[in-house]
Amino acid sequence: MGEGAGAGERERERLYGCVEAGGTKMVLGIASGAGAVLDSLTIPTTLPDETIGAAVAWLDRAARPYGALSAIGIASFGPAGIDRGGADWGRITATPKPGWRDCDMAGPFARALNLPIGFDTDVNAAALAEHRWGAAQGERVAAYVTLGTGIGGGVVIDGRPLHGRTHPEMGHVRVRRDPADGDFGGICPFHGDCLEGLASGPAILARWGVSLSDLPADHPGPAIIAGYVAQLCIALEAMMAPGRIVIGGGVAKTPGLLARIRAAAEGLAGGYFPGFDGARIVAPGLGERSGLLGALVLAEGVVGMR
Numbered sequence: 001m002g003e004g005a006g007a008g009e010r011e012r013e014r015l016y017g018c019v020e021a022g023g024t025k026m027v028l029g030i031a032s033g034a035g036a037v038l039d040s041l042t043i044p045t046t047l048p049d050e051t052i053g054a055a056v057a058w059l060d061r062a063a064r065p066y067g068a069l070s071a072i073g074i075a076s077f078g079p080a081g082i083d084r085g086g087a088d089w090g091r092i093t094a095t096p097k098p099g100w101r102d103c104d105m106a107g108p109f110a111r112a113l114n115l116p117i118g119f120d121t122d123v124n125a126a127a128l129a130e131h132r133w134g135a136a137q138g139e140r141v142a143a144y145v146t147l148g149t150g151i152g153g154g155v156v157i158d159g160r161p162l163h164g165r166t167h168p169e170m171g172h173v174r175v176r177r178d179p180a181d182g183d184f185g186g187i188c189p190f191h192g193d194c195l196e197g198l199a200s201g202p203a204i205l206a207r208w209g210v211s212l213s214d215l216p217a218d219h220p221g222p223a224i225i226a227g228y229v230a231q232l233c234i235a236l237e238a239m240m241a242p243g244r245i246v247i248g249g250g251v252a253k254t255p256g257l258l259a260r261i262r263a264a265a266e267g268l269a270g271g272y273f274p275g276f277d278g279a280r281i282v283a284p285g286l287g288e289r290s291g292l293l294g295a296l297v298l299a300e301g302v303v304g305m306r
């Protein structure tokens with residue numbers, strides 16, 4: 001074999017520090033370029049100094065038995081600065097999360113560990129990982145949507161994350177109200193009844209008092225929520241015809257919800273989009289690991305950079 005095979009082998013043997021930084025917890029990992037997670041730890045997301053400090057210390061310590069890290073990848077909650085040339089690169093920006101607004105997420109890792117940092121949103125990273133190893137392999141365009149404390153989505157096009165002026169904010173699309181949803185005003189502080197305002201975990205809790213999976217069997221809640229998420233799926237289909245729309249996050253684990261989203265999307269599609277059916281809407285192939293392995297893909301992309 002030629003030099004290419006040797007280089008590929010070296011890439012698979014590289015070690016990366018991976019950080020999936022969520023609003024309630026951070027998942028840390030030491031991973032190889034082949035996608036094997038060698039060690040992992042989950043810590044609560046409290047305040048920046050405490051949480052980032054603990055993450056830096058753990059990565060430094062946990063890597064030692066395996067060797068030197070080549071880079072760190074951070075798959076972060078947002079909104080966040082993802083333009084490497086921008087003044088806010090690597091920072092959380094307009095989050096309402098107490099203590100985290102304008103917080104420098106990437107800087108402390110770079111300074112303490114003296115390594116290049118790959119940084120993107122958790123959902124762009126998850127889309128990258130699902131494209132590489134998971135449910136969206138081989139697709140030219142794929143989207144990853146998380147339904148949880150917030151709703152967000154990332155897109156991979158030809159193997160690269162979609163960046164416009166900044167990252168997509170598809171949780172904040174407007175949706176047509178379900179008449180069965182009453183007069184609930186939605187909880188988004190910016191838009192009220194945008195998709196996140198209507199269908200995120202806190203929105204479900206705010207109007208029904210329990211999570212979707214704890215509602216009685218005959219409650220209209222799951223159908224209402226599935227209908228809203230299906231509207232996003234159809235918007236994605238209409239705009240970019242993704243090969244797969246991967247739906248992750250805590251709310252998406254509600255039994256039967258994915259099937260409802262598929263059926264609702266097929267209904268909304270009206271038979272119009274060539275090649276589209278509900279089977280394009282799928283659960284993550286990597287389970288809980290999409291975000292962490294996405295951080296690995298981000299780290300790979302910056303090896304040798306400063």
Ligand code: ZN
Binds near residue numbers: 188190195196197
């Ligand atoms: Zn909104």
